[in-house]
Amino acid sequence: MSNSIYLESFNSYNDHKDTFTLKVSVExxxxxxxxxxxxxxxxxxYFTQxxxxSGRAHLNLLVREVKxxxxxxxxxxxxxxxxxxxxxxxxxxTGLCAVARSICKHGHSIQGTxxxxxxxxxxxxxxxxxPNEVSVWTKFCEVDIIKTVLxxxxxxxxxxxxxxxxxxxxxxDKPVRIHNIYKVARNIKKQNLDVNLTNANVKPQIKPENSLRKPKNRKWKSNTTKDLEILCSTKLEELSISHQFAEGPFLxxxxxxxxxxxxxxxxLLGETNLKELLPLSYKWYVNLINMQEMKIITDIFNIIVETRDLKSLKLPEVDDVSLYKSDPKRHNPKKRLFTKPEDIENAxxxxxxxxxxxxxxxxxxGGINWDIIPEGANPFAGHLPDDxxxxxxxxxxxxxxAVTAMAKDGDVVVDFCSGSGHLGKFDVGVALHACGIASDLVLDKCLKANAKFVLCPCCYGSLHATNRLSYPRSKKFNSIPIDQYLCIYHTADQTHKEHPLSERGDRCMAIIDSDRGRLAEEQGYTVTLARLKPLSCTPKNNLLIGVPADSKLNEVP
Incomplete structure (x- = not known):
């Protein structure tokens, strides 16, 4: 089985053949x-032109042999x-991190030290x-740092x-956060102890034959084991693990x-400025480029970028937050968001x-005859409770x-968020309880493809802006202050069964889905907001249906 990697180039093969220079994107x-x-x-x-x-930044990469x-x-x-x-x-x-991971999985180079x-x-x-939509660290590596370069x-x-x-x-500058960090700390401590013992150059004593007899079992702990002991109650700051690399002690x-x-x-900024203003980053960078394993990469570093006009560089004020989602000190825009009754009413x-x-x-x-549905698509074959x-x-x-009411023979129907992906044209997009922003990503795909859509959104409280999404979605809702909008979608999750606040939660759900519907209407769609029946089948029971201007429903729900 052979695999292929495809990268974009802004010049042709003939241009490269003359100058050995490739004009490539940062990715x-x-x-x-x-x-x-x-x-x-x-x-x-492979590179493909x-x-x-137009208007895209490119780098001039000097490389002789390319395909x-x-x-x-x-x-x-x-x-x-x-x-x-x-x-x-x-x-x-596709995607920077996903392709990089695929290359690593098929890597054939000798594992580094x-x-x-x-x-x-x-x-x-x-x-x-x-994915970068849910991971602060992936977003930093895949989106934020690339935007900074550009x-x-x-x-x-x-x-x-x-x-x-x-x-x-x-x-x-923050404590390292990795899985089994205390085990890693003990291993590092053991390695350091072994090195110290080796450096002591202690000559082994020659024992007489009678001393080689098997000793009796004694109940005592060796000093070495005691020296290696690190309690799990030890603070991360007190562990002897530093950011030698981006994620800790491992490359x-x-x-x-x-x-x-x-x-x-x-x-771009000059090595001296980087050393003075960002000392830890510079130390990390120098540590990497001086590694023998990195020579194959540093040999590629032949891109000459003119240093910009630097006028008394200064450091901006930045919140000292973590880049890890699991860190309580991470950036969390909703950490001060409380759905107080008066705030909800004002919103x-x-x-x-x-x-x-x-x-x-x-x-x-109508309904479905589940007896003729294959087990793989039949909920009755899943050994779940009857209810x-x-x-x-x-x-x-x-x-x-809803889909059969709008689809016609030959239409390609894509059920999003239920397995593998789909490439190419499609006519109807469907998503049942796509979590949070996933519903908006599906909606965007359908609008871009001018496809009909049937959405039953879920997890309204987990909505958040990404590099591809911003809220409110529609121009009509842009007059709503963002703090009030956040309050509404947070309240939309308060739809618990037989709870006095469920009615208010239902309205908030309808408001968020109305924003989504208005976005589709602004692109020429006819949009219907209905509800699943019976309502008891799920608390998240809104049904958002959209049809492009050049299509017609066989039956309006």
Whole structure:
């Protein structure tokens, strides 16, 4: 089985053949470095020229031997994605961290001295596994640091150190947070103790033969075991573990991903400024580039970027928050959000009648003969409690009836958030209880594809802005202050069964879904907001249905 990595280039093969220079994006530069370091087995790397390069920052990478592939020969699955892309048999992987992880999994290079015993992906191979929408650390490595590079490349004068560089500096100054940290601390302490004993050059004593007899078992602890003892109540700050690397004492994929960016920062900001203003980051950077294993990457560092006009660089004021989601000191925009009754009432008063969609009556009739449905798609085959099985069947019937009312022969129906992904054209998008922002991501995909959609959103309280989403969603709702909007979606989760606050929670759900519906209407959709029936099948029972202007429903729910 052979795998392929596809990176974008802003010049052609003939241009490269004349100058040995590739004009590449920052993401392509990073993936190329990781590819050279890992040397993945049976994996080819191709550059392909992209036409839409206007206004995009690029780097001039000097490299002699590369493989180019014409656009018409690029697999359609790859062309459907945003670069970089990995094609592994019948699986298509896109996204900076996801492609980098795929390269690591197929890596064929000798494991480095400082790597975790599981390799660059660390404990349970989980390094940068969580998507940037839910992981502060992945977002920093995949989104924030790339944006910082691009913003600096677009400036001619720099007067302030970028905020994200200060965030990483603060991160390196914090206690290390890794799995089994006390076990790691004991192992490091044991290694240091072994080194000290070796350096003592103690000559072993030659024992007489009669002293080789088997000693009796005695109940006592060796001093060595006692010396290695580290209690789990010990504070993280008191452990002798420092940020030798980005995630702690082990070299991980995060280091390989950040290293090319910091090479560019030294070019743009000057190595002296980095050393003076960001000493921990500079120490981390120098430690990496001086490692023998990194020579294959540092040899690629031939990009010459002119140092910008630096006018008395200063450090910005940045909240000293953690880059780890598991850290209580992480950045949490909702940490001061309390749904006080008076705040909720004030937020609801700000919603005028013309903003909310009217909830339509669900007139869909019919059902599903579950006896003819295969076990893999049948909730009755899941060995669940009867009550739960019946409710799940009712939920699925509501969505199925809505889809059959709008779909026509030949339509491609995609059920989002229920398994593997889909590439290419589709006509109807469906999502049952896509958690939080996932419902908005599905909605955006449907709007971009001009596809019909049937959504039953969930987890309103976990909504948050990302690099791709902002709230409120629609222009019509932009008049709502963000703090009141946050209060409304937080209250929308208060829909517990037979609770006096459920009615208010239902209205808040309808307001958030009205915002989503108004966004679709602004793009020419006809939108219906209904509710599942019976209402008892789930507390999150809103049904948002959208049809593009050039389509018609067979039956209006």
């Amino acid at each position: 392509s530069f990073i993936i190329y470095c990781i590819y050279k370091y890992c040397s993945p087995k049976d994996t080819e790397l 992209v036409n839409d390069s 180019f592939i014409d656009q018409e020969n690029v697999p359609w699955q790859v062309s459907s994605c945003v670069f970089p892309v990995a094609l592994c048999d019948d699986t298509v992987i 400082f790597e975790h015993f599981n390799g660059l992906l660390g404990f349970c191979k989980g390094c940068l596994q969580a 913003s600096l490349l677009g400036l001619s004068t720099i007067s302030e150190i970028p905020v994200n560089l200060v965030r990483f500096e603060n991160h390196l 991980t994929l995060a280091d390989l991903l950040l290293l090319p960016c910091y090479y560019l920062f030294t070019q 609801l008063k700000s919603i005028s009648d013309d903003l909310e969609l009217k909830i339509s009556v669900n007139n869909m009739k 739960r099985v019946n409710r799940k069947a009712q939920q699925l019937e509501n969505l199925a009836l």
